[in-house]
Amino acid sequence: MGGRLLVRLATIAGAALAVGLSAASPALAATTIPINPGNVPTTAADYEQGCDFGGGPFADKDVWVFVLPGNSGDFVSVTATFSTSGGTVTRTIPTDGGAIVDDKGTSKAWIATAAGWTLTGATAEITGTSPQDQFNLTHTCAAKGNSTSTPTPPASPSPSASVSPDTSGSATPGTTPGAGGGGSGDLPITGAGVAGIVIFGAALVAGGAALLVLRRRRDITPIA
Numbered sequence: 448m449g450g451r452l453l454v455r456l457a458t459i460a461g462a463a464l465a466v467g468l469s470a471a472s473p474a475l476a477a478t479t480i481p482i483n484p485g486n487v488p489t490t491a492a493d494y495e496q497g498c499d500f501g502g503g504p505f506a507d508k509d510v511w512v513f514v515l516p517g518n519s520g521d522f523v524s525v526t527a528t529f530s531t532s533g534g535t536v537t538r539t540i541p542t543d544g545g546a547i548v549d550d551k552g553t554s555k556a557w558i559a560t561a562a563g564w565t566l567t568g569a570t571a572e573i574t575g576t577s578p579q580d581q582f583n584l585t586h587t588c589a590a591k592g593n594s595t596s597t598p599t600p601p602a603s604p605s606p607s608a609s610v611s612p613d614t615s616g617s618a619t620p621g622t623t624p625g626a627g628g629g630g631s632g633d634l635p636i637t638g639a640g641v642a643g644i645v646i647f648g649a650a651l652v653a654g655g656a657a658l659l660v661l662r663r664r665r666d667i668t669p670i671a
Contacts, residue, residue, distance in 0.1 A: 477523050478576065482513070482569040483583045488530070490565050491587035500557040501545070503588035509564065510588035512557045513540075513571070520575025521554040522547045525582075527569040529560060536564070555585070562590035 486494075491509035501510035513525050525540040525547075538558055541547055545558030556571075571582050 477572040477574060478520075480571055480573060480581050482527075482571070483579075483581050486566075486584040487569070488565050488567045489584070490563065490589075492563075492589040494584065494587045494589075496589060497586035498588035500548070500555070501559050501588060503559070504591040505559070505562075505588075506592055507562050507590055508559045509562050509590050510557060510559045511566065512555060512585050512587065513569070513582055514585040515554040515571070515573060515582045516579055520573045521549070522556045522582075523572040523574060525556040525558075525569060525571045527558065528567050529564040530567050531561070531564050535567075536560075562592065 491511065497512070498504050498510070500512050503510045511527065513522070513527075515522055522540075524542065527538050527540075529536045529538065538544070538560060540556045540558045543558070545556065547554065547556045549555075554573075566584065569582075569584075573582075
């Protein structure tokens, strides 16, 4: 009898344990919840900014940070959908990058994407439950691209800084440069002055010739 009683007690205990595990399993299973629809669609630049996760700001990347409200569960994964210039792109945290972290008892997830993408939707796998049956995009760290600065035009030189042409060594109008490049104060000799000198010299020569002829005639005249 004692052995049969022990078998019955063990059977009852095993059944109770199985019931307990089956009742607890839904609480341990992951639950899928959506993102707060009021958070999307948005670009990172148009959302509340904060660069406490992911190491940003980056020059060419946006960082997205999600939060699970309340303390009754944790993120297992977050799958976000983005609209890009090349089409729709899906990224899952942490499979495609980023991380799930515990921030003072609150479960958060972050991921970095190319700059300029638009978040259009997201779902999350969580443990436990969420009081609002949804999670939030808490903030972003938008890319800080290299700003294009307008080049400053060079300053125009002031009139006082302008350089006047160097006139040193040039001949003064109306003067004739002398030896060594120096100028003299004498007036230049014109063509009319040269002609007058030539005529005057020719007259002197003619006068001298006439006097010579007269003298020779005088020497050969016989005395009466």
